[in-house]
Amino acid sequence: LPATGPYMIELHRKGRPLTLVRNPYFRQWSADAQPSGYPDRITFSKGADPQSAVHLVHAGKADIAPDLLALSKAQLAQLRARYPSQLRLSPSPSTDWLFLNTKVPPFDDVRVRRAVNDAFDRHAYHALQGLGYAPTCQILPPDYPSYRKTCLYGSGGPAAVAAARRAVQQAGLSGARVTVWWPSLGQAQGRFMVRLLNSIGLRAHLRVVSVAAGVGTYFQRIGDPRAHAQIGYYGWVSDYPSDTGFLPPVFSCGTQNVSHFCSPAVNRLFAKAEVVQAENPAAAPALWQQAERAVLLQAPIVPTDNPKDVSFVGKGVGNFQFHPEWNVLLDQLWLK
Numbered sequence: 001l002p003a004t005g006p007y008m009i010e011l012h013r014k015g016r017p018l019t020l021v022r023n024p025y026f027r028q029w030s031a032d033a034q035p036s037g038y039p040d041r042i043t044f045s046k047g048a049d050p051q052s053a054v055h056l057v058h059a060g061k062a063d064i065a066p067d068l069l070a071l072s073k074a075q076l077a078q079l080r081a082r083y084p085s086q087l088r089l090s091p092s093p094s095t096d097w098l099f100l101n102t103k104v105p106p107f108d109d110v111r112v113r114r115a116v117n118d119a120f121d122r123h124a125y126h127a128l129q130g131l132g133y134a135p136t137c138q139i140l141p142p143d144y145p146s147y148r149k150t151c152l153y154g155s156g157g158p159a160a161v162a163a164a165r166r167a168v169q170q171a172g173l174s175g176a177r178v179t180v181w182w183p184s185l186g187q188a189q190g191r192f193m194v195r196l197l198n199s200i201g202l203r204a205h206l207r208v209v210s211v212a213a214g215v216g217t218y219f220q221r222i223g224d225p226r227a228h229a230q231i232g233y234y235g236w237v238s239d240y241p242s243d244t245g246f247l248p249p250v251f252s253c254g255t256q257n258v259s260h261f262c263s264p265a266v267n268r269l270f271a272k273a274e275v276v277q278a279e280n281p282a283a284a285p286a287l288w289q290q291a292e293r294a295v296l297l298q299a300p301i302v303p304t305d306n307p308k309d310v311s312f313v314g315k316g317v318g319n320f321q322f323h324p325e326w327n328v329l330l331d332q333l334w335l336k
Helices: 049-060 071-083 110-118 122-127 158-170 187-199 219-223 264-279 279-300
Strands: 006-010 016-024 042-044 087-092 095-100 132-134 177-183 202-207 231-237 301-313
Touching: 049 071, 071 264, 087 177, 087 187, 095 110, 110 158, 110 187, 122 132, 122 187, 122 301, 177 187, 177 219, 187 202, 202 219, 219 231, 219 264, 264 279
Parallel strands: 177 202, 177 231
Antiparallel strands: 006 016, 016 042, 087 301, 095 231, 095 301, 132 301
């Protein structure tokens, strides 16, 4: 926080880099709460695109280029091949998924929602994305207190697709029309979903919507109840690495919930877990796991992946540490 840590702002002027220098009044009282920093000066240069930032580090003009997830699959693969010790991939507190609108056909039928999850090949989907993502079939990210790796769904493949097609037939929804909503970035993943839905007996097509700023952008459109969006890309990034900030805000009745999922039983589980979280934190993970499982059994989403934080560091940089809330701890880096 400004004026409380080992650094203070020396310069912050329009058109100039933000510069931090040591705070002469700081004294370390707890290394766990706030350790002293190692660099004498930290300078932030903004404005470079991800590829240019990597070039600056490679040329020795910068020590670290963080937040590089926007690099393409090929660019990340090239960095991993050429500079494996300098590319750092860390789990971020976020999960991507496909929302399934539980209030409109065909996804108002839990059998169809489960069928989509069972037929979804997460590893094939991950192959479209590359190193910056890790496949998942859960809601909570892997760095969360209650995370325990598990999967309630099938693994995709011909047998799972055939079983999903039978489930759609038994629900009487073969041939149901489905519009797959997708942001203008990542259209290959959207086409993947169209093929999957068609393979299990639905009739799907893709609707691509811009993510540029302005009225009528992707997230505004899918959030408008008048659109009756059936399925599309969504996800959640928590502001704090806590189960309380991940499950209830998205899956409680009446929340920011494009799946329109509402289960009083799940709401009661959330409320119980939040109380126990405050009173007995050690006992809370079991309740959050129970709550997550209850949501996944109703399948209002298709969990797809956990994005990663991608950073490229210089050869002389050491002691790389990543925090799930504050990201790379720049003040803990060692510089040769």
